[in-house]
Amino acid sequence: MSWLADSYLTAGEVEQAATVTGRALDLSSGVASVRPRERLAPVLRRLGEHQALPAVADVLDRARA
Incomplete structure (x- = not known):
């Protein structure tokens, strides 16, 4: 799912990327294992560029918890 989220970001589908990242x-x-979280870290960093979007802000908050 992390690769899918990354692909959505690359395609400019930020909200869809946030949805997949949340899942x-x-x-x-x-x-x-820490591996899934490590794989999501770059996606979360890229999402941070779009934190003004409510869907992204929600996922970033959940990731911090």
């Missing part, structure tokens, strides 16, 4: 965060929350 990836949900799925990785119960995983003991």
